[in-house]
Amino acid sequence: MTTITPDLITQHQLTPAEYQKIVDILGREPSYTELGIFSVMWSEHCSYKSSRLHLKKLPTRGKLVVQGPGENAGIVDIGGGYVIAFKIESHNHPSFIEPFQGAATGVGGILRDIFTMGARPIAVLDSLRFGRPDDPVTGARNRRILGGVVSGIAHYGNCFGVPTVGGECIFEPCYDGNPLVNVFALGVCRKEDVFYAKAAGAGNPVIYVGARTGRDGIHGASMASAEFTEESKQKRPNVQVGDPFMEKLLLEACLEAMQTGAIVGIQDMGAAGLTCSTCEMGSRGGVGIEIELDRVPQRETGMTPYEIMLSESQERMLLVAAKGREEEVFEVFRKWGLESVEIGAVTSDGKLRVKHHGVTVAEIPNRELADEAPLYDRPHTVPPAVKQAPDPIGVPGFLSEIDVQTALPALLASPDICSKRWIWQQYDHQVRTNTVAGPERTDAAIIRIKETGTSVAMSLDGNGRYCYLSPREGAMLAVAEACRNVATVGAKPVAATNCLNFGNPEKPEIMAQLVEAIEGMAEACRFFDTPITGGNVSLYNETLGEGIYPTPVLGIVGLMKTAAPVTIPFQNAGRSVVLLGGIGTCDDTRFGSSQYAKEMLKQLWGLPPALDIEYELRVQYAIRKILSEDLAESAHDLSDGGFAVALAECSFGPAEIGAQIELESHLRPEVLAFHEAPSRILISTANPKRVAAIAKKYQIEAPVVGVTIEKGLEIRQRTITLGAWEIAALKSAYEGAMENYVR
Amino acid sequence: MAPKVRPAFSDKMNLRLPKTLRMKFGVIVFPGSNCDHDAFYAVSANLHQKAEFIWHDSTSLGDVDAVILPGGFAYGDYLRCGAIAKFSRVMQAVRQFATDGGLVLGVCNGFQILVEAGLLPGALIRNRSLKFSCRDVHLRTETTHSPFTCAAFKGEILRMPIAHGEGCYFAEDRTLDELEAEDRIAFRYLDNPNGSLRDIAGILNPGRNVMGMMPHPERSTEPLMGSSDGLTVFESMLRVGQASRPVLAPAVKR
Numbered sequence: 001m002t003t004i005t006p007d008l009i010t011q012h013q014l015t016p017a018e019y020q021k022i023v024d025i026l027g028r029e030p031s032y033t034e035l036g037i038f039s040v041m042w043s044e045h046c047s048y049k050s051s052r053l054h055l056k057k058l059p060t061r062g063k064l065v066v067q068g069p070g071e072n073a074g075i076v077d078i079g080g081g082y083v084i085a086f087k088i089e090s091h092n093h094p095s096f097i098e099p100f101q102g103a104a105t106g107v108g109g110i111l112r113d114i115f116t117m118g119a120r121p122i123a124v125l126d127s128l129r130f131g132r133p134d135d136p137v138t139g140a141r142n143r144r145i146l147g148g149v150v151s152g153i154a155h156y157g158n159c160f161g162v163p164t165v166g167g168e169c170i171f172e173p174c175y176d177g178n179p180l181v182n183v184f185a186l187g188v189c190r191k192e193d194v195f196y197a198k199a200a201g202a203g204n205p206v207i208y209v210g211a212r213t214g215r216d217g218i219h220g221a222s223m224a225s226a227e228f229t230e231e232s233k234q235k236r237p238n239v240q241v242g243d244p245f246m247e248k249l250l251l252e253a254c255l256e257a258m259q260t261g262a263i264v265g266i267q268d269m270g271a272a273g274l275t276c277s278t279c280e281m282g283s284r285g286g287v288g289i290e291i292e293l294d295r296v297p298q299r300e301t302g303m304t305p306y307e308i309m310l311s312e313s314q315e316r317m318l319l320v321a322a323k324g325r326e327e328e329v330f331e332v333f334r335k336w337g338l339e340s341v342e343i344g345a346v347t348s349d350g351k352l353r354v355k356h357h358g359v360t361v362a363e364i365p366n367r368e369l370a371d372e373a374p375l376y377d378r379p380h381t382v383p384p385a386v387k388q389a390p391d392p393i394g395v396p397g398f399l400s401e402i403d404v405q406t407a408l409p410a411l412l413a414s415p416d417i418c419s420k421r422w423i424w425q426q427y428d429h430q431v432r433t434n435t436v437a438g439p440e441r442t443d444a445a446i447i448r449i450k451e452t453g454t455s456v457a458m459s460l461d462g463n464g465r466y467c468y469l470s471p472r473e474g475a476m477l478a479v480a481e482a483c484r485n486v487a488t489v490g491a492k493p494v495a496a497t498n499c500l501n502f503g504n505p506e507k508p509e510i511m512a513q514l515v516e517a518i519e520g521m522a523e524a525c526r527f528f529d530t531p532i533t534g535g536n537v538s539l540y541n542e543t544l545g546e547g548i549y550p551t552p553v554l555g556i557v558g559l560m561k562t563a564a565p566v567t568i569p570f571q572n573a574g575r576s577v578v579l580l581g582g583i584g585t586c587d588d589t590r591f592g593s594s595q596y597a598k599e600m601l602k603q604l605w606g607l608p609p610a611l612d613i614e615y616e617l618r619v620q621y622a623i624r625k626i627l628s629e630d631l632a633e634s635a636h637d638l639s640d641g642g643f644a645v646a647l648a649e650c651s652f653g654p655a656e657i658g659a660q661i662e663l664e665s666h667l668r669p670e671v672l673a674f675h676e677a678p679s680r681i682l683i684s685t686a687n688p689k690r691v692a693a694i695a696k697k698y699q700i701e702a703p704v705v706g707v708t709i710e711k712g713l714e715i716r717q718r719t720i721t722l723g724a725w726e727i728a729a730l731k732s733a734y735e736g737a738m739e740n741y742v743r
Numbered sequence: 744m745a746p747k748v749r750p751a752f753s754d755k756m757n758l759r760l761p762k763t764l765r766m767k768f769g770v771i772v773f774p775g776s777n778c779d780h781d782a783f784y785a786v787s788a789n790l791h792q793k794a795e796f797i798w799h800d801s802t803s804l805g806d807v808d809a810v811i812l813p814g815g816f817a818y819g820d821y822l823r824c825g826a827i828a829k830f831s832r833v834m835q836a837v838r839q840f841a842t843d844g845g846l847v848l849g850v851c852n853g854f855q856i857l858v859e860a861g862l863l864p865g866a867l868i869r870n871r872s873l874k875f876s877c878r879d880v881h882l883r884t885e886t887t888h889s890p891f892t893c894a895a896f897k898g899e900i901l902r903m904p905i906a907h908g909e910g911c912y913f914a915e916d917r918t919l920d921e922l923e924a925e926d927r928i929a930f931r932y933l934d935n936p937n938g939s940l941r942d943i944a945g946i947l948n949p950g951r952n953v954m955g956m957m958p959h960p961e962r963s964t965e966p967l968m969g970s971s972d973g974l975t976v977f978e979s980m981l982r983v984g985q986a987s988r989p990v991l992a993p994a995v996k997r
Binding site for chain 1: 774784818820821874876967
């Protein structure tokens, strides 16, 4: 019997006060197993103890929302008797320690969250952040992590049979020791087939299905709740190993078993494994659960109760069946060659009781364990003062020493902007034959729902640079851009999911970033009427005391009719090029967050671009109207790299149709070409008059800025040529850059 | 584009073209198959034919007119792609069906399984890039003398996607020469994506009733998915499928 010492408590990342709370709940000292159980359930990762207070500020209700936060995934009604289930989750810490398995099990975990709700996963998107691949010092390691993460996602998603249809990938030095791997998944099911992770009915059997329990991943949840130190590599054994084939069988078997009607509740075993699934299901149902660990299928001998309860072995599910109908469930799992074992029963006393060899090793009230974790209102001051470069004139090259002519190809080949073809070609983005628009064809991925005849558009967006300069404005810009992406394919944004990646919340200035970002996000989501139906918080993204940029990532889901998509490239020569939303404006302070500042000037200063949220919404209404009237032949929103980059991307279609552009503006040339003011969409149209009428109706600017041409790209400011390019040269720089970085 | 004139399929099998082109396709489901639903959907929704799933431990294929081995990762593709699947019970029935002249189409993982099962020669090894690759490729129809390509022109270029990590076709020179001499190369890549020898994308067995191909025709059966060129393969099967149907449905007893 291990005695509980203060050292042991510290090792479990519990504070003395938290330990006292455990003693109060139990009315006695906890056993070693109980200490382990509390430590994972009360870890930051599982309990959201630093963020819960602020997450309450997020809007979570809407008329289409069937299920908001608190379940395994959010659920939204898409009409026709069907719903979608979706969520985004992080697997940052494991992906740094063991990139391939860390990313693979990240995909596995979120997929289980979706099908545990009864929905078949039909799309995955990823938001990735790495250190720079071209860094002379850390580049080699960053490339290794990038390669490992991408193959891990590919390995798991491709084998499982879910298309990976989009996402984003950004490179900054702050992610050197803390890569971010955020995976979004979406599934579909009939409205009446939704399952909840809720136990009910005393005497009902508790059944364990799927892979056997091993010693992998013990304390994964706690690992994800601490900063990295030099010793973190020793935590490699804490990273789980994924088996997508097992997960595929588990998916099919679970969906089939759900159809029998014999299942009462079901939850996957993700973070904190058996511990989390038992006490959360019990707590949600207001019942107790008693299990005998001897019956848990194990792949190693001599495992202790502590190890069995804390293992994060993958591809496991816990379900509660209706008493007397167990055999129907067992039969389905036998058909799929999976183990299913009755390991206990639902009780009426509200307690999680764990037995080993018949002896009770843990007995904890479910509700206190699952729902009454400590809650902290951590002190937050103001976000860290950003190194102001109030005198951008002092930045070398700021006054147009670098001309637009040379900057455009350089930016197109920069890691953030260049084509991510090298990444997405490793993902099966078409399996299930629903992909109407996959990676880099449109601003948002589009998946059709065969059952309803409608489609879903999805976009992930986050910008650490913007959020570093202003967490509040940055978070609002992320919501605005993700909604704009979805609108640019003609869909109406209806709901959101978020993944909040931040540093150590015990530092007041980091906590301030978190609070500001959540508040900004709440305001924007409320405004765009996209309630947040679930998500994930990943804190302690620090290595050796150095935090990442605050990186909230937004996933927006929109609904639309199924139709051939209007894609990014210009389709025909001789069409009017219209800049919906107008040329916009940008002062020197706001220019400091641009990709131009990052790549050409190697600087970050000032503030993110200014967002007029009402104007933004009108632009989105206008583009949807234009698309619904079939007026646009191509559509692409302006984001990283501003106007010139978006224009170039529109020219990279198979026909390589370019454009001759003349801009009427007083901005300095490089600001005009590359500033990143939001609320702007570039379209080509054969009917500029009708487009102008629509723009007028929505009170937005929509200047005709040029005309599409057979060959070449030219930008003029009034009469002065800022740059003229061969499209093929720009395209090869853009498409080949990633391959060059990873070589 | 001028409407395609479909050349009639004539073969030493001396087929009668059926009056009504109604066929029943059996889609084999191995544990780990993940293009099974796609094949089913392509055949039923886009070609308006009958389709049914056949579970991997079935001993009989029932009354199907053609069999599709879909893409995926059968049995997790452990050991080697298709290496375990070839021992599954249903493969005995598939082998018998093929011997009796039934049409068998293996796509991607299905091709790998046919090769492992010895129904087609050669092997599929890792892509030259050592990476999974999913993208559109262009295929040249090398022969129209088969129930899978008779609806195409010789030399017709078809666009459809690949999605595989082990699609590099490999065989010894003698086998490759034989495939060429016997006109058994169905499709070649125009821009070889995986290092396949002699650009081979799809091949036929000596009886010409079994075809394996790495690209996915079932993913290209409607414009919304970017291409309808995959229809050519299924329409070819429709033309001859009923006529080439085995007289008796095979029943493999264990």
